[in-house]
Amino acid sequence: MSPDSTDAAPFSTTYSIPDGWGLHKMPDLTGKLAVVTGANTGLGLCTARELARAGADVVLAVRSTARGTTAAADIRAVARDSRVDVRRLDLADLSSVREFTDRFLDEHPALDLLVNNAGIMATPYRTTADGFELQFGTNHLGHYALTGRLLPALTAATAARVVTVSSDLHSMGRLDFGDLQSKRKYGRLRAYGTSKLANLLFTAELDRRATAAGLSVRAYAVHPGFAATSLTITGQPALVQRLMSIPTTLVAVSPLTGSLPILCASTLPDLPGGVFVGPRGKSGMRGAPGVILPKENARDRAAAVRLWEVSQSLTDTHYDFSAAAVSDSPAK
Structure with missing residues (x-):
């Protein structure tokens, strides 16, 4: 079957995660290897720590190796039997992605397991080393290239998983294929929403293509809820940071609680691929992990296919599912 011919509905909600899922339900991960991007702080650190506590070996893929080393020491203190390595990865620079994946x-x-967690939020307009709008380039294109270049290792494992952290703010996103880099019009939050919308569309298309090719790799998207991390205020003006600190203090869940949907998608046995895991609460900010339905803009198959093709071209990263290999197109 061609990857483009499957009619599977994106983000099915027919599967229900068992009530009461929590850290105590995580399986033994001894012998498993995980890569977690942005693992030196917040959700990424909590995710990496709990994976290691369950027995997995973990690679912390971080922009700052100094902070990564501190995080690794924190993890090793509670997971002495797991191997924890630190590797530099800057998702805003495709040469860094190539260096990381070549070494890995x-x-x-x-x-x-690959957890695409790292991200930036609502930054002033800037561009990546490759000229992409910073949020779209980091949150989506960097992870698209990373996942593609790690595909040979993922397909070599038994039932590998790719878990990508999105957000309910994908509802604010809009994919303007005539201006993906927001050169004509830029809004901080809309650009963030667009990058999170891209995460969802990428997940749906990755799972469809892997399934159609007969591979055991499964893809999941995750919404952590409103978690108290530095993501919501980093790069914001001082007044915005002060204002944001109020709801963060009063409403937000802890990074550990926010990591539960990530850990659930990463480890729950028999979880169907291509689902969106997030808090069950009505507000979408908190609650036990459940399978949730993203907004309609994230369920547009035509947009997912077009985004895949554009991302392939922009990053020069080609997923070859039939050969379980990935190659770079000639330099332009």
Whole structure:
């Protein structure tokens, strides 16, 4: 079956995550290997720590190796039997993505879990090293390239998973294929929403294509709820930071609680691929992990296919599902 011919509905909600899912329900992950991007703080650190506590070996893929080293020491203190490595990865620079993946593939034949967690939010207009709008380039294109280049290791594992952290703010996103880099019009929150919308569309298309190719790799998207992390205020003006600190203090859940949907999607046995996991609460900010339905803009198959093709072209990263390999197109 061609990857473009499957009629599977994106983000099915027919599966129900068992009530009361929590850290105590995580399976033994001894012998498993995970890569977590942005693992030096917040949700990424909590995710990496709990994976290691469950027995997994973890690679912390971080922009700052100094902070990553501190995080690794924190994790090793509670997970002495797991191997924790720190590797530099700057998702806003495709040369850094290539360096990370080349080294990883040299060191590891297989990868059981990739958690695409790192992200930035509502920054002033800037561009990546490759000229992409910073939020779209970091949150989506960097992870698209990373996942594609790690595909050989993912397919070499048994039932590997790719978990990508999105947000309910994907509802604010709008994919203008005539201005994906927001050169004509830029709004901080809308650009963030667009990058999170891209995360969802990427997840749906990745799971469809892998399934159609007969691979055991499954893809999941996650919404952590309103978690108290630095993501919501980093890069904001001082007044905005002060204002944001109020709801963050009063309403937000802890980073550990926010990481539960990530950990659930990463480890729950028999979880169907291509689902969106997030808090069950009516507000979407808190609650036990459940399978949720993203907004209609994230369920547009035509947009997912077009985004995939554009992302492939922009990053020069080609997923070859039939050969379980990935190659770069010639430099332009």
